[in-house]
Amino acid sequence: MTTIADLPEAGPRTRGHADPAPGYREPSVSGGLPGPRSAELLARQSRRESNARTYPRRLPIAVRRAAGSYLEDLDGNVFLDFLSGAGVLALGHNPPEPVAAAREQLGELVHGLDFPTPVKDEFTDLTLGMLPEAMRDRAKIHFCGPTGANAVEAALKLCKTATGREEVISFQGGFHGSTLATLSVTGLVDQKAPIRGRMPGVHIFPYSSCRHCPLGLTRSSCAVNCAGYLESSLTDPNGGIPLPAAVVLELVQGEGGVIPADAEFVRRLREVTRALDIPLVVDEVQTGCGRTGTWFAFEQYGIEPDVVVASKALSGLGLPAAVILYDERLDVWQPGAHTGTFRGNQAAFAAGVATMKVVRRDGVLANVRARSEQLLGHLEGLRELTDQVFDVRGLGLMLGVELAEPGTGRPASALARRVQREALLRGLIIELGGRDDGVLRLLPPLNCTAEEVDIAGRILHRALRAALAADATGRS
Ligand code: PMP
Numbered sequence: 172m173t174t175i176a177d178l179p180e181a182g183p184r185t186r187g188h189a190d191p192a193p194g195y196r197e198p199s200v201s202g203g204l205p206g207p208r209s210a211e212l213l214a215r216q217s218r219r220e221s222n223a224r225t226y227p228r229r230l231p232i233a234v235r236r237a238a239g240s241y242l243e244d245l246d247g248n249v250f251l252d253f254l255s256g257a258g259v260l261a262l263g264h265n266p267p268e269p270v271a272a273a274r275e276q277l278g279e280l281v282h283g284l285d286f287p288t289p290v291k292d293e294f295t296d297l298t299l300g301m302l303p304e305a306m307r308d309r310a311k312i313h314f315c316g317p318t319g320a321n322a323v324e325a326a327l328k329l330c331k332t333a334t335g336r337e338e339v340i341s342f343q344g345g346f347h348g349s350t351l352a353t354l355s356v357t358g359l360v361d362q363k364a365p366i367r368g369r370m371p372g373v374h375i376f377p378y379s380s381c382r383h384c385p386l387g388l389t390r391s392s393c394a395v396n397c398a399g400y401l402e403s404s405l406t407d408p409n410g411g412i413p414l415p416a417a418v419v420l421e422l423v424q425g426e427g428g429v430i431p432a433d434a435e436f437v438r439r440l441r442e443v444t445r446a447l448d449i450p451l452v453v454d455e456v457q458t459g460c461g462r463t464g465t466w467f468a469f470e471q472y473g474i475e476p477d478v479v480v481a482s483k484a485l486s487g488l489g490l491p492a493a494v495i496l497y498d499e500r501l502d503v504w505q506p507g508a509h510t511g512t513f514r515g516n517q518a519a520f521a522a523g524v525a526t527m528k529v530v531r532r533d534g535v536l537a538n539v540r541a542r543s544e545q546l547l548g549h550l551e552g553l554r555e556l557t558d559q560v561f562d563v564r565g566l567g568l569m570l571g572v573e574l575a576e577p578g579t580g581r582p583a584s585a586l587a588r589r590v591q592r593e594a595l596l597r598g599l600i601i602e603l604g605g606r607d608d609g610v611l612r613l614l615p616p617l618n619c620t621a622e623e624v625d626i627a628g629r630i631l632h633r634a635l636r637a638a639l640a641a642d643a644t645g646r647s
Contacts, residue, residue: 173293173296173297173300174296174297174299174300174307175297175300175301175466175527175531176300177300178297178527178528178531178532179531179532180531180532180534181532181533181534195238195239195241195243195249197249197251197598197626198241198249198250198251198597198598198599198626198630199248199249199598200248200249200250200595200596200597200598201247201248202246203596204231204232204248204595204596205231205232205233205244205246206232206244206245206246206247206248207246208233208244208245208246209231209232209233209244209245209246210231211233212233212245213227213231213232213233216233226254229588229591229592229603230254230591230595230600232244232245232248232250232595233245235247237252237264237265238263238264238265239263239264239265239266239616240252240253240263240264240615240616240619240620240623241263241264242264242600248598249598250595250598250599250600251598251599251600251623251626251627251630252264252600252616253599253600253601253613253614253615253619253627254600254601254602254614255614255615255616256489257457257483257602257614258425258457258462258483258484258569258614259483259484259489260484260487260488260489260616261460261461261462261484261487261526261530261535261616261617261618262487262526262529262530262535262616262617262618263616263618263619265488266487266488266526266529266618268525268526268528268529269486269487269488269521269522269523269525269526269529270488270522271525272521272522272524272525273488273490273518273519273521273522273525275521276290276517276518276520276521276522277518279517280517281516281517281518282513282515282516282517283515283516283517284512284514284515285314285514285515286515288515288517288520290517290520290521290524291314291515291517291520293520293524294520294521294523294524295312297523297524297527298312298481298485298494298496298523298527299312299496301459301460301466301467301481301527302466302467302479302496303470303475305475306475306496306498309498309499309500310496310497310498310499311496311497311498311499311501311502312494312495312496313325313329313494313495313497313509314492314493314494314514314515315482315493315494315495315509315511315514316493316511316512316513316514317482317491317492317493317511317513317514317516317519318348318482318491318493319347319348319454319456319457319480319482319483319493320347320348320349320350320353321348321350321493321511322456322480322481322482322493322494322495323347323348323352323353323356323419323452323454323456323480324348324350324352324353324509325495325509326417326419326452326454326478326480326495326497327339327352327356327416327417327419327452328504328508328509329478329495329497329501329502329504329508329509330416330417330450330452330477330478330501331416331417332503332504332508333416333450333500333501333502333503333504334414334416334417334448334449334450335416336413336414336415336416337371337372337413337415337416338372338373338374338412338413338414338415338416339356339370339372339373339374339415339416339417339418339419340373340374340375340376340401340412340415340417340418340419340449341356341357341358341373341374341375341376341418341419341420342358342375342376342377342378342419342420342421342424343358343375343376343377343378343380343385344358344359344378344380344424344427344428344430345357345358345359345375345378345419345420345421345424345427345454346358346359346421346424346425346426346427347419347421347454347456348456349362351366351368351369351370352369352370354366354369355369355370355373356370356373356375356419358375358378358427359426359427372415374404374412374415376397376400376401376404377397377400377401378397378424378427378430378432378436379395379397379398379432379433379435379436379437380424380427380430381393381433382430382561382562382564382573382580383580383606384397385397386400395433395435395436395439397436398435398436398439398440399439401440401443402439402443405443405447405449406443406447414447414449415449416449416450417449417450417451417452417478418440418444418449418450418451418452419452419454420432420437420440420451420452420453420454421453421454421457421458422437422453422455422458422463422468422469422471422472422566423457423458423463423468423565423566423569425457425458425569425604425612426604427604427605428571428573428604428605428606428609428610428612429564429565429569429570429571429604429605429610429612430564430571430605431564431565431566432472434472434473437472437474438472438473438474441474441475441476450477450478450497450498450501451474451476451477451478452476452477452478452479452480453467453468453469453476453478453479453480454480455467455468455469455479455480455481456480456481456482456483456493457483457569458566458569459479459480459481459482459483459484459485460481460483460484460485460487461484461530461535461536461539461567461617462484462539462567462568462569462614462617463539463566463567463568463569464536464539464540464543464566464567464568465536465567466536467479467481468566468567471566477497477498477501478495478496478497478498478501479495479496479497480493480494480495481493481494481495481496482494484526484617485519485523486516486519486520486522486523486526487522487523487525487526487527487529487530488519488522488523488526490516490518490519490522491513491516491519492516492519492520492523529618530617533618535617535618536617538617538618538619539567539568539617540567541621542568542615542619542620542621542624543565543566543567543568543570545621545624545625545628546568546570546613546615546624546627546628547563547565547570548628549624549625549627549628549629549631549632550563550570550572550613550628550631551563552628552632553572553631553632553635556632556635556636556639557635557639558577559574559575559576559577559583559586559639560572560573560574561573561574561575561576561577561580561583562575565613568613568614568615568616568617568619569613569614570612570613571604571605571610571611571612571613572610572611573605573609573610574586574587574590574609574610574611575609582605582606582607582608582609582610583609584607584608584609585642586638586639586642587603587608587609587610587611588603588608589637589638589641589642590611590631590634590635590638591603591611591634592638593633593634593635593637593638593641594630594631594634596634597630597633597634598630599626599627599630599631599634601613601631602614611631613627615627
């Protein structure tokens with residue numbers, strides 16, 4: 172079996188994609204946004220598309236094309252894209268090698284259900300190869316329907332089947348998808364509140380969100396009580412919760428506001444779940460495939476989970492793929508236990524193979540760590556502009572700036588929205604998240620360059636300054 176470690180490695184380089192299309196060397200935005208052609212499409216969209224649409228509401232552009240870290244709208248404005256398709260575009264837009272691999276595959280075979288194929292076989296080798304050696308030999312892979320949510324659903328079904336248990340534990344602030352079961356385990360109340368009849372047996376526990384301790388403690392009085400509370404709830408015969416089928420965790424909460432879990436919290440969670448034989452599911456839909464500077468975030472916590480969920484960046488190209496990787500002892504579900512028509516996108520597998528080769532060859536994981544340090548430096552520098560920069564945090568290239576009132580910690584959501592808008596006007600696309608969308612979220616391509624990071628840092632600085640000035644004069 173070819174593993175990731177067998178792929179040739181040429182040492183760290185900063186550039187994993189070829190030069191972007193001519194003209195995409197820096198952002199350029201002229202006039203207001205949306206420009207006239209974008210405005211026309213946005214208006215048509217709002218007449219015809221669902222009220223549940225999201226991104227174009229706050230990032231009002233219609234997209235023409237993109238290359239590398241840049242994206243161009245219909246009016247010829249060019250943006251540095253630090254949203255990367257919500258973390259999907261590991262190597263930026265249209266990376267040449269994955270594109271070529273997918274294109275070639277399109278002429279061979281596209282839709283393969285779950286039949287074995289050579290390209291799927293190679294993709295399987297490399298995907299399993301992302302796991303640390305100790306887990307790899309015991310790991311099974313299941314190809315899910317092509318979304319993160321579908322793979323989380325699969326993980327829950329797998330664990331329920333294997334344990335014969337009903338309950339599931341998840342965490343405040345967590346996000347796991349928009350289907351009924353995944354919404355049920357999600358911590359974000361606004362999204363689940365309108366939906367009656369969610370999956371029963373879900374218990375949502377405090378997460379180690381230390382800047383806003385869910386137990387109201389300060390750093391100095393913290394004894395990782397969130398871990399202690401979970402331990403005692405699971406082990407106390409009066410704890411109120413029958414032994415659960417699974418504990419589901421994001422190691423860095425993404426939608427919840429870019430919150431890395433505390434290392435001690437994760438270690439103790441692993442200990443207690445192992446002692447009680449409760450499968451630990453890490454949802455690495457967003458953190459996985461290199462985003463945090465290692466193939467998976469759990470490696471940095473020194474734990475071995477029982478189930479790993481991966482999707483988003485798995486094909487590197489934005490072609491859909493989603494899998495669960497899990498310990499073979501759980502593999503007792505029956506044939507057909509988790510089907511789905513679109514589980515065999517061969518072009519996605521071909522692109523994924525090419526992406527993993529590029530990541531390995533070009534030292535992209537090392538680039539993630541280097542660019543992370545560099546970007547964190549820029550984000551820390553925002554503190555000099557205002558005491559409303561409440562926290563700067565993240566792991567690898569999954570970074571966030573929490574804007575909040577300094578005294579109360581209440582989200583400065585209006586300021587965050589303004590910063591996002593001012594950044595867009597200056598040619599930088601970022602996302603918001605966290606409580607009341609008070610956190611600026613950055614998900615740059617994993618192969619972004621030092622120059623691009625400096626450009627983003629400068630734009631953010633100017634955007635925050637402009638947003639603060641607008642705040643001061645009461646403009647909206
Ligand atoms: N889990 C996590 C951690 C996610 O960030 C997301 C998407 N943001 C999902 C699950 C759901 O993935 P999808 O939108 O592909 O269903």
